[in-house]
Structures are given as structure tokens and as C-alpha cells.
Amino acid sequence: MSGSLRQMTLRRRIAEDAGLEQQSGGTAERDVVCRCQSDRHCSSQSCETCVLNTLCLPGHGVTQRASLFSDTQCSPCAEGTFSNITSSTEPCGVWRSCDSAQQDSVPGSRVSDVTCTARSGGLPVIVILLLSLLILCPLVAVLVWVLYRRVPMKCLKTKKKQQGILLQDHPPQIPEEDQDPALDTTMQGLPVAQEQGKDSHMSQEEV
Structure with a gap:
């Protein structure tokens, strides 16, 4: 490695450790031009080193961004604004406005936005x-x-149908005590009435 190349590598390492980055390459007549990294600013007017920009905490917003020679400016969020992040670039945001169909269920603060919900x-x-x-x-x-x-x-139709089948298979029988004593039954099972008149007439003739 040549002396000039070694010197450039050394300068790059020193620049990175100092928070610098290369802006333009060097030539035989001009040295490398460095600048602060994006989240840093010069610590002095000579800008030999760069320091980190200040981060604004929640409840505070950036009122002025860091520049080459100045740090971030932070201020507390005013009434009606909030910031719930830590940032070196973001200002305080304005509270949201609920529309006519909504209401503020949770009011806003310096670190939180308004919460809108549907009206009860x-x-x-x-x-x-x-x-x-x-x-x-x-x-x-x-x-x-x-x-x-x-x-x-x-169910009623089914019950009536079943009763009809039972009546066909097993007709009702008349009890003996309900039968007419004036009726007689032949050997074939056919009822025959007694000839009461004939019996009476025969009794008279015999007398």
C-alpha cells in the first residue's frame, strides 16, 4: 500500500470516529472534504469533530432542527399539541378534532392525542x-x-288407523250376560227364535 493511500485510509477512519463522513473525494491538488453525519452537527467552528443532535423527549417537540453548527432546539408542547415520540426532527402534533358523530372519550395531553369514540x-x-x-x-x-x-x-291419524286395523283383526265380542235369553243357537252358530206359540198350543191340546 502506498503512503498516500495509507494516509487516506487513516484519515477516513479518523473521520468516522469523529462522526464525519466523506462528502467528496480528494485529488492530488485537493484533500478529501468531510461533513458531519446526518444525525450530527459540528462541535466547533473548525468542525474537526461532530456530535449527536439532541433528541426531543415525549411531550416536547422540535422547534428548530440542527444545522451544521447548531444543535436541535426542543420546547414543551403547547396546549392543543402533543408528542409521543423521541425525535430530533419532529415537532409537536396538533390534537385531532372529533366530528359531529363522535365525542372526546379521552382528552389530549402533551404526550397523547385526543381519543374519539361514537356518541353514546x-x-x-x-x-x-x-x-x-x-x-x-x-x-x-x-x-x-x-x-x-x-x-x-x-299422531291422531296414526292412532285411528291403528284402531281400524285392530277392529278388523279382532271384532268385539258380546258378553254372555248381555245376550238375549230368547235367542237360541243352532249347531251352525245361527240364532233361531223359540216357537213359543207352538209350545203353548201343544200344552193346551194335551190338557
Whole structure:
């Protein structure tokens, strides 16, 4: 490595350690031109070294950005503004404004924005729910009534059908005590009435 190249490498390392970066390359007639890195500024008018820019903490905003020879200027956020970040470039932001359908649920501060939420009441939503219930409840009631009526009718038809089958297979029998004593039964099972008159007539002739 030549002496001039070694010297340039050394100068670059020194510049980086000092917070500098190369702005333009050197030539045989002109030396390398350095400048402070983006987040730094010169520590003196000679600018042999550069120091970090000051960071504004939350609740403070940048009122003047750092320049080549000046540091960042920070100030507390005024009423109606806030800052919730740490930065060397960002000023305080303005609180948001809630629209007519919203309300301030959480007020703003120096470190937080206003929180907007929908206004309480929700009348349209309640009205929609009530109308839905008024429409659905009668429909459900009618459906339940129809189902309730169909099931007993179906069961009744099935029961009558079963009773009809039972009557065909097993006709009802008349108890013996309910039978007419005036009726007689032949060997074939056909009822024959007694000839009461004939018996009476035969009794008289015999006398």
C-alpha cells in the first residue's frame, strides 16, 4: 500500500470516529472534504469533530432542527399539541378534532392525542334491533303453532288407523250376560227364535 493511500485510509477512519463522513473525494491538488453525519452537527467552528443532535423527549417537540453548527432546539408542547415520540426532527402534533358523530372519550395531553369514540345512545341501532324483534317474534310464534298443530293431527291419524286395523283383526265380542235369553243357537252358530206359540198350543191340546 502506498503512503498516500495509507494516509487516506487513516484519515477516513479518523473521520468516522469523529462522526464525519466523506462528502467528496480528494485529488492530488485537493484533500478529501468531510461533513458531519446526518444525525450530527459540528462541535466547533473548525468542525474537526461532530456530535449527536439532541433528541426531543415525549411531550416536547422540535422547534428548530440542527444545522451544521447548531444543535436541535426542543420546547414543551403547547396546549392543543402533543408528542409521543423521541425525535430530533419532529415537532409537536396538533390534537385531532372529533366530528359531529363522535365525542372526546379521552382528552389530549402533551404526550397523547385526543381519543374519539361514537356518541353514546346509538338510537338507530336500537331501533333496528327492536324492529327486527317485532318482525321475527310473530314469525317464530306462527311457525311453532303450525308445528304444534301438525304433530297432534299426525299422531291422531296414526292412532285411528291403528284402531281400524285392530277392529278388523279382532271384532268385539258380546258378553254372555248381555245376550238375549230368547235367542237360541243352532249347531251352525245361527240364532233361531223359540216357537213359543207352538209350545203353548201343544200344552193346551194335551190338557
